[in-house]
Amino acid sequence: MIRFDNVSKTYPKQNRPALRDVSLEIEKGEFVFLVGSSGSGKSTFLRLVLREERASHGTVHVLGKDLARLSNWKVPHMRRQLGTVFQDFRLLPNKTVAQNVAFAQEVIGKPRGEIRKAVPQVLDLVGLGGKEDRMPGELSGGEQQRVAIARAFVNRPMLLIADEPTGNLDPQTSVGIMKLLDRINRTGTTVIMATHDQNIVDQMRKRVIELEKGRLVRDQARGVYGYQH
Amino acid sequence: MRAQFVLSEIGVGLRRNLTMTFAVIVSVALSLALFGGALLMREQVSVMKDFWYDKVNVTIYLCNKNDAAAGGTCDKGAVTAQQKKEIEADLKKLDNIVEKVHHETADEAYKHYKEQYGDTAIASIITPDQMQESYRVKLKDPEKYKVVATAFAGRAGVHSVQDQRQTLENLFQMMRGMNVAALCVMALMLVIALMLIVNTVRVSAFSRRRETGIMRLVGASSFYIQMPFIMEAAVAGLLGGAVACVMLLVGRYFMIDAGLNLAQSMPLVNFIGWDAVITVLPLVVVIGLLMPSLAAAIALRKYLKV
Numbered sequence: 001m002i003r004f005d006n007v008s009k010t011y012p013k014q015n016r017p018a019l020r021d022v023s024l025e026i027e028k029g030e031f032v033f034l035v036g037s038s039g040s041g042k043s044t045f046l047r048l049v050l051r052e053e054r055a056s057h058g059t060v061h062v063l064g065k066d067l068a069r070l071s072n073w074k075v076p077h078m079r080r081q082l083g084t085v086f087q088d089f090r091l092l093p094n095k096t097v098a099q100n101v102a103f104a105q106e107v108i109g110k111p112r113g114e115i116r117k118a119v120p121q122v123l124d125l126v127g128l129g130g131k132e133d134r135m136p137g138e139l140s141g142g143e144q145q146r147v148a149i150a151r152a153f154v155n156r157p158m159l160l161i162a163d164e165p166t167g168n169l170d171p172q173t174s175v176g177i178m179k180l181l182d183r184i185n186r187t188g189t190t191v192i193m194a195t196h197d198q199n200i201v202d203q204m205r206k207r208v209i210e211l212e213k214g215r216l217v218r219d220q221a222r223g224v225y226g227y228q229h
Numbered sequence: 230m231r232a233q234f235v236l237s238e239i240g241v242g243l244r245r246n247l248t249m250t251f252a253v254i255v256s257v258a259l260s261l262a263l264f265g266g267a268l269l270m271r272e273q274v275s276v277m278k279d280f281w282y283d284k285v286n287v288t289i290y291l292c293n294k295n296d297a298a299a300g301g302t303c304d305k306g307a308v309t310a311q312q313k314k315e316i317e318a319d320l321k322k323l324d325n326i327v328e329k330v331h332h333e334t335a336d337e338a339y340k341h342y343k344e345q346y347g348d349t350a351i352a353s354i355i356t357p358d359q360m361q362e363s364y365r366v367k368l369k370d371p372e373k374y375k376v377v378a379t380a381f382a383g384r385a386g387v388h389s390v391q392d393q394r395q396t397l398e399n400l401f402q403m404m405r406g407m408n409v410a411a412l413c414v415m416a417l418m419l420v421i422a423l424m425l426i427v428n429t430v431r432v433s434a435f436s437r438r439r440e441t442g443i444m445r446l447v448g449a450s451s452f453y454i455q456m457p458f459i460m461e462a463a464v465a466g467l468l469g470g471a472v473a474c475v476m477l478l479v480g481r482y483f484m485i486d487a488g489l490n491l492a493q494s495m496p497l498v499n500f501i502g503w504d505a506v507i508t509v510l511p512l513v514v515v516i517g518l519l520m521p522s523l524a525a526a527i528a529l530r531k532y533l534k535v
Contacts, residue, residue, distance in 0.1 A: 050446075072451075073450070073451070076445075076448045076449060076450045076451065076453075077448065077450075078448070079445070079446065079447070079448035080447070080448030081448075082448070084446045090439070090442065090443055090446075092439065092440060092443065103443065103447075104443075104447040107444045107447060107448075107449035107453060107454075108447065108448055108449055108450075108453075109453075151443075151447070152447075155447065155448075
């Protein structure tokens with residue numbers, strides 16, 4: 001699903017690489033936590049997977065494709081198989097919940113009939129059935145994140161990337177979001193989640209990848225947030 | 230890709246930047262109107278050239294009895310029959326460059342003058358004996374004017390030798406000058422229009438970065454993300470082109486048929502017809518459509534990450 005081979009990334013005009021010599025592999029259907037302090041390279045890692053950036057050295061394979069060899073015009077097609085969720089939700093404030101979710105299908109040219117069927121289905125899945133016509137501003141943070149997850153999942157991606165999805169939410173709400181991500185993972189979708197939330201990582205007992213100053217310092221199956229040997 | 234979704238996005242974008250859109254339309258319209266005007270002016274010059282170069286002659290004006298007072302080659306008064314014979318003989322000798330010679334008597338000149346100026350005040354006080362007798366010499370090669378001029382200018386009985394082409398040339402020179410001026414203004418307006426478009430794209434790319442960011446994340450193709458911006462520029466450009474077309478049509482109408490009414494005040498000039506204007510319009514519209522779209526596409530490369 002994802003394979004990094006000796007990947008380094010140095011941003012222009014910066015001496016210290018954001019990621020250095022990282023090699024790892026993530027299999028289909030896995031649930032992976034990406035942990036590390038701010039500036040450890042988590043975001044760079046996710047940006048490389050999304051091919052928002054290209055690796056300076058080494059190769060990144062996502063969904064069996066070498067991203068360095070993927071031509072620019074094929075990138076959108078690759079991203080259609082990826083869902084993304086962020087800390088700040090990134091919803092369109094002037095569209096309703098249903099429109100926000102439908103937007104993800106409209107812009108890739110899905111036929112209208114299919115959209116009309118898929119949107120209520122996925123909103124039911126995330127627990128927002130009946131709130132189709134609400135505006136994002138009327139929803140709580142947790143509900144907004146559910147809309148974002150619905151949007152990320154409506155095209156049934158192979159891989160869901162979540163960048164601190166619970167960063168803006170209280171612990172109670174966060175648990176709900178994690179249950180939802182776990183459910184999505186059980187449908188066979190690979191989930192990579194970058195997080196600072198120790199409780200969540202410790203509770204879930206999933207694979208943990210820890211980065212520190214751009215290096216891979218830990219890759220542990222069924223791990224916890226802090227060091228435990 | 231669904232047309233309705235795309236169209237509504239374009240409408241929203243155009244309305245969001247209404248003042249900018251308006252500025253783009255006006256500047257595109259002005260630059261295209263000037264461009265079309267310059268094309269039409271060139272057409273006008275070539276129409277006039279075709280029309281006039283056929284008809285113009287080198288004219289050898291002969292002395293009139295009234296010219297005696299003026300002195301010079303005419304100090305002996307009116308041209309004599311002997312002098313005329315000599316001139317005619319010399320013109321015959323130049324048959325390698327002279328195609329045809331027409332002798333216009335004072336009476337004929339009077340008649341033509343009357344035809345041209347009709348019943349105006351000046352025409353009514355002029356009498357046939359005030360008109361100049363002349364030889365209208367048609368040259369095989371209009372460039373050979375100098376040969377005729379040196380052969381006859383300064384000869385007794387010859388008042389002056391005039392190349393009519395020269396007078397026309399001055400007029401054409403002026404029109405070409407106006408043409409260049411119009412093209413310069415056009416270039417300036419075009420630069421302004423392009424800068425406005427680039428700026429409009431920059432502003433709307435910024436105000437829609439949320440949408441475009443999400444589009445990118447869910448895998449919309451770059452074409453799909455960029456198209457609304459390009460279509461906005463194209464719609465504005467198309468409107469500008471349409472306005473320019475109207476300006477050209479109205480312009481021709483008011484210059485030639487009404488308003489300035491050049492058709493009546495300059496009856497000797499052959500003006501371009503509506504067909505010439507109409508042939509220019511498609512070009513104006515196509516440029517109005519393509520130029521802003523291209524400018525937008527280039528601006529997007531810089532301001533919209535895809």
